[in-house]
Amino acid sequence: MDSTKSNATNSGRRDLSEQIKEVTKDTHVRAENTQLMLNYQKGQITLPQYKLLLCSLYEIYRALEDELDKNSGHPGVEPIYFPQELARLEPLERDLEYFFGPQWRKRVTVPAATLRYTERLREIGRSNPNLLVAHAYTRYLGDLSGGQVLGKITQKTMGLSNTEGVAFFSFPAVTSPHRFKQLYRSRMNSIELTEEERRRVLDEAVRAFELNIEVFDDLQKMLSITEGASGDGGKGKAPTTPLTITRSAVAQFTLGVCAALVTVGMGVYAH
Numbered sequence: 001m002d003s004t005k006s007n008a009t010n011s012g013r014r015d016l017s018e019q020i021k022e023v024t025k026d027t028h029v030r031a032e033n034t035q036l037m038l039n040y041q042k043g044q045i046t047l048p049q050y051k052l053l054l055c056s057l058y059e060i061y062r063a064l065e066d067e068l069d070k071n072s073g074h075p076g077v078e079p080i081y082f083p084q085e086l087a088r089l090e091p092l093e094r095d096l097e098y099f100f101g102p103q104w105r106k107r108v109t110v111p112a113a114t115l116r117y118t119e120r121l122r123e124i125g126r127s128n129p130n131l132l133v134a135h136a137y138t139r140y141l142g143d144l145s146g147g148q149v150l151g152k153i154t155q156k157t158m159g160l161s162n163t164e165g166v167a168f169f170s171f172p173a174v175t176s177p178h179r180f181k182q183l184y185r186s187r188m189n190s191i192e193l194t195e196e197e198r199r200r201v202l203d204e205a206v207r208a209f210e211l212n213i214e215v216f217d218d219l220q221k222m223l224s225i226t227e228g229a230s231g232d233g234g235k236g237k238a239p240t241t242p243l244t245i246t247r248s249a250v251a252q253f254t255l256g257v258c259a260a261l262v263t264v265g266m267g268v269y270a271h
């Protein structure tokens with residue numbers, strides 16, 4: 001984190017979009033190389049894994065988009081507020097309903113790291129909305145970059161023929177991800193920040209990547225345990241026992257409890 005701070009401080013006059021890419025370069029490599037992402041890229045994702053991943057993405061985007069909506073008029077948010085083009089909550093709800101049925105809300109299961117991530121989003125939404133840009137950048141530009149490849153892998157691996165179950169990866173209001181990313185970067189660069197505020201945004205971006213990595217690692221641990229417990233290697237169909245760890249129980253979530261409750265299941269995170 002120290003190098004992040006000094007980079008940020010020393011390059012204060014450069015565009016925020018360039019700086020943010022630079023300071024998150026190493027953590028991006030680490031995120032790409034988490035076991036979960038490596039497996040995903042190899043097409044080694046099962047339906048139960050994908051469903052659990054969707055649950056975490058749902059909670060993350062629910063918090064992120066709630067806070068962006070609440071702060072849409074804030075000068076640090078307004079330039080990068082693109083709900084029409086980017087909002088992921090509704091597509092995620094459709095995907096979850098597709099896989100879990102109408103009662104899907106009762107079946108959302110997330111590990112502790114996902115809860116920590118959402119708590120951080122809520123906290124900065126309340127106390128420092130300037131930092132939301134770091135999280136919006138990390139998620140949305142990621143979704144429009146490597147995430148597009150992961151979407152194709154998901155579709156192919158799951159044998160899904162159209163957008164059903166993979167709405168998360170699809171951005172119908174973005175005709176060219178490349179051009180949209182350019183627009184997004186220019187909007188980021190238009191945000192007025194003091195040197196101190198800019199440094200904090202850059203630190204927060206590194207933290208956003210770290211939070212994602214922690215989610216992947218937690219999901220990976222769940223996978224290892226539940227696969228061991230299920231005895232079927234986590235492959236094939238959805239779990240026959242519903243995943244019923246509710247949000248209120250998440251705080252007490254332990255891997256042991258998970259192993260006992262879940263017959264099969266694991267999530268992988270894609271961006």
Ligand code: HEM
Pocket residue numbers: 017020021028031032037038040041137138139141142143145146147150209212270271
């Ligand atoms: C399978 C794992 C991943 C792959 C293969 C991947 C690949 C890529 C690629 C090819 C780009 C485009 C780089 C460019 O246009 O210069 C990119 C950009 C990006 N990725 Fe990833 N990525 C992965 C995971 C992640 C994760 C987990 C996150 C964050 C949660 C993330 C966040 C980003 C962001 C924010 C950008 C935009 C960088 C910028 O232009 O400033 N990526 N990724």
